[in-house]
Amino acid sequence: MSAPDIHVSVKELRMLFPVKRGLRDRVLGVKQWVHAVDGVSLDLHRGECLALVGESGSGKTTLANCIAGSLVPVAGEIWLDDVMLARAGALTGPSARERARLVQVIFQDPTSALNRRLRVGSVLAEPFLVHKICNRAEATARVEALLARVGLPPETAEHYSHELNASQRQRVVIARALALEPRVLIADEPIAKLDVSMQGQILNLIDQLRRELDLSVIFITHDLSVVRQIATRVAVLYLGQLMELQETEAFFGSEGHPYSQALLRSTPRLRVTAEDGELHTIKGEIPSPIDVPPGCPFLSRCPEGDDDCGRTRPPLQARSAGGLVACFKRAAADLAATDGAATGSHG
Amino acid sequence: MRTAAVLSALRRDPALAISAGLVVIFVIIAVFGPWIAPQDPNQINPGSNYLPPSGDFWFGTDRSGRDLFSRLIVGTRMALLGAFAVVVIDVGLGTVYGLIAGYIGGRVDNIMMRIGDILLSFPALIMGVLFVAIFGPGLIPVVVGLALVYMPTAARVVRSQARIQTKEQYVEAGRLLGYSPLRIALRHVLPNCLSQIIVQASIVLAYAVVDLAALSFLGLGVQPPTPDWGNMLAEAQKSMLLAPWLAIFPALAIIILVLAWNVFGARLRYHLDPTERR
Ligand SMILES: Nc1ncnc2c1ncn2[C@@H]1O[C@H](COP(=O)(O)OP(=O)(O)O)[C@@H](O)[C@H]1O
Ligand code: SF4
Ligand SMILES: [Mg+2]
Numbered sequence: 018m019s020a021p022d023i024h025v026s027v028k029e030l031r032m033l034f035p036v037k038r039g040l041r042d043r044v045l046g047v048k049q050w051v052h053a054v055d056g057v058s059l060d061l062h063r064g065e066c067l068a069l070v071g072e073s074g075s076g077k078t079t080l081a082n083c084i085a086g087s088l089v090p091v092a093g094e095i096w097l098d099d100v101m102l103a104r105a106g107a108l109t110g111p112s113a114r115e116r117a118r119l120v121q122v123i124f125q126d127p128t129s130a131l132n133r134r135l136r137v138g139s140v141l142a143e144p145f146l147v148h149k150i151c152n153r154a155e156a157t158a159r160v161e162a163l164l165a166r167v168g169l170p171p172e173t174a175e176h177y178s179h180e181l182n183a184s185q186r187q188r189v190v191i192a193r194a195l196a197l198e199p200r201v202l203i204a205d206e207p208i209a210k211l212d213v214s215m216q217g218q219i220l221n222l223i224d225q226l227r228r229e230l231d232l233s234v235i236f237i238t239h240d241l242s243v244v245r246q247i248a249t250r251v252a253v254l255y256l257g258q259l260m261e262l263q264e265t266e267a268f269f270g271s272e273g274h275p276y277s278q279a280l281l282r283s284t285p286r287l288r289v290t291a292e293d294g295e296l297h298t299i300k301g302e303i304p305s306p307i308d309v310p311p312g313c314p315f316l317s318r319c320p321e322g323d324d325d326c327g328r329t330r331p332p333l334q335a336r337s338a339g340g341l342v343a344c345f346k347r348a349a350a351d352l353a354a355t356d357g358a359a360t361g362s363h364g
Numbered sequence: 365m366r367t368a369a370v371l372s373a374l375r376r377d378p379a380l381a382i383s384a385g386l387v388v389i390f391v392i393i394a395v396f397g398p399w400i401a402p403q404d405p406n407q408i409n410p411g412s413n414y415l416p417p418s419g420d421f422w423f424g425t426d427r428s429g430r431d432l433f434s435r436l437i438v439g440t441r442m443a444l445l446g447a448f449a450v451v452v453i454d455v456g457l458g459t460v461y462g463l464i465a466g467y468i469g470g471r472v473d474n475i476m477m478r479i480g481d482i483l484l485s486f487p488a489l490i491m492g493v494l495f496v497a498i499f500g501p502g503l504i505p506v507v508v509g510l511a512l513v514y515m516p517t518a519a520r521v522v523r524s525q526a527r528i529q530t531k532e533q534y535v536e537a538g539r540l541l542g543y544s545p546l547r548i549a550l551r552h553v554l555p556n557c558l559s560q561i562i563v564q565a566s567i568v569l570a571y572a573v574v575d576l577a578a579l580s581f582l583g584l585g586v587q588p589p590t591p592d593w594g595n596m597l598a599e600a601q602k603s604m605l606l607a608p609w610l611a612i613f614p615a616l617a618i619i620i621l622v623l624a625w626n627v628f629g630a631r632l633r634y635h636l637d638p639t640e641r642r
Contacts, residue, residue: 085540086540087536087539087540112542113539113542114542115542116540116542117540117541117542118542120540121540121541122536122537122540124533124536124537125533126533129532129533129534130532130533130534130537131534132534132552132555132556133556134552134555134556134558135552135555143541143543144541144542147541147542147543147547148542190537193537193541196541197541197542
């Protein structure tokens with residue numbers, strides 16, 4: 018297998034938000050932080066679709082916003098090919114206008130993502146005009162081409178967004194994101210606000226666009242059942258930390274991170290049920306992202322955890338079967354297996 | 365296409381049609397008043413003073429025998445001119461102020477709004493009096509004074525809407541597409557504040573008509589003998605029992621104008637906002 022072609026590289030990324038403080042904290046001068054993204058390193062391969070999964074509040078959107086350049090990280094680096102996009106405390110490299118032609122975002126709520134005062138035609142022509150790609154007359158043809166690309170008829174240009182249904186609106190948002198021909202597309206829960214009947218179409222559209230345009234896609238979702246349809250790899254976030262990074266097939270097949278397994282068991286549409294055939298919700302409480310526990314963040318809910326897990330943070334380690342997992346137990350099991358195999362071959 | 369839409373809105377919405385009709389009539393009277401008025405508003409008719417409404421003098425005559433109807437007609441100009449001037453200055457400044465505060469947010473927003481609060485703490489009439497004390501009586505100082513006291517209210521309304529809009533994802537989408545802050549503020553945020561601005565303008569116009577009349581009533585605004593609803597009311601006060609029509613007709617003029625304008629503003633907002641219709 019050839020080495021993957023790394024397109025975007027996130028290195029030790031950290032993003033903190035100040036907590037809204039009460040009077041007492043202000044008087045005492047206590048400053049607290051939400052650890053939204055807490056030391057995440059991962060690569061996005063060229064042309065792949067990397068699914069970013071995790072429960073609500075796990076830092077998916079924050080990580081995406083850092084990559085898009087909406088947020089300035091507190092620590093770490095973000096690279097796109099050999100250009101540094103951001104480092105601790107600063108956006109680097111390209112200007113906002115240049116960046117717009119590299120990375121674009123598809124938002125969760127297409128209603129909010131479209132200016133309801135503008136017709137679709139104006140919305141889609143604006144990137145061309147602002148970036149002086151063409152004049153107003155030529156923009157019309159380009160808008161039609163964009164609409165066709167996302168499966169909308171040319172008349173859509175005449176409509177206001179509120180005259181469209183949610184799926185059509187999301188198509189317009191996708192079309193706008195494609196206008197500047199970006200290389201990287203971040204889709205932040207793009208189907209979460211759509212009816213189930215429309216979700217499949219949008220999933221297929223994103224998948225098709227990725228192939229046709231050779232886009233590198235980060236697909237954020239908290240719904241594992243869509244991951245299998247669209248993703249080549251899966252990254253699992255928990256409390257702002259990366260728990261597992263795995264090929265999609267392996268993710269659904271192998272004994273992964275205990276948190277991944279809990280997620281799989283709690284996803285109804287997957288019908289991945291435990292031996293007793295029951296659907297399990299993940300028990301226990303998510304620790305506060307303000308006081309992040311020193312050891313494994315998943316310890317408070319992990320069925321396999323013990324005291325050792327609470328001492329230090331489990332490092333992200335390569336598994337013998339491929340992929341990366343941050344779990345002491347899985348690392349130990351892998352080690353035992355390779356040792357066993359090694360002794361076995363000797364004996 | 366545009367005209368057709370306006371016509372069909374007028375046909376389907378009688379409240380809009382009637383209020384718009386009244387507003388248009390007031391504007392026509394304001395512009396062409398001197399030609400419409402049956403008599404010279406300052407024509408003194410000795411011996412015809414304090415006449416009740418009749419065929420010759422539709423709304424009666426005042427102390428000097430001047431035709432009240434003609435004075436009301438000609439006075440419309442001052443009422444509307446003053447109020448429109450207040451609205452334009454107030455809403456213009458308030459929109460710029462509120463848009464800046466709302467779009468930038470944070471500390472800038474805080475400081476700008478506190479300054480607005482200080483201005484707001486002046487009662488409108490006191491501010492009018494203050495400006496008259498500094499610049500002398502007349503329409504212009506009174507208009508500027510009123511516009512300044514109303515400004516923070518307009519700014520606050522625009523600011524809070526701008527704040528709401530700035531959190532919408534289309535603003536973030538614009539930033540990610542490399543649009544300039546000015547473009548996002550003017551082309552995206554401002555139009556989404558438009559219905560609030562129109563409502564504010566219609567409210568302020570009504571207040572301005574009343575406050576301007578009050579200041580003229582106090583002798584600070586439009587100076588006699590130039591006819592103005594406020595100074596006509598002031599004069600009427602002296603002969604309330606003898607000639608009540610002198611107070612009734614200017615008061616009615618103020619009430620009808622304010623009502624018509626308020627309804628017009630409300631309907632206009634309804635029709636201007638494409639998402640409010642269905
Ligand atoms: N602008 C912000 N200010 C303060 N806290 C934030 C902000 N954005 C996100 N957070 C916090 O950061 C954590 C991660 O949020 P987010 O990235 O939105 O998670 P996800 O997208 O996975 O649901 C949450 O605890 C959230 O409350
Ligand atoms: S490190 Fe321990 S607590 Fe964390 S997931 Fe693995 S077994 Fe569970
Ligand atoms: Mg999110």
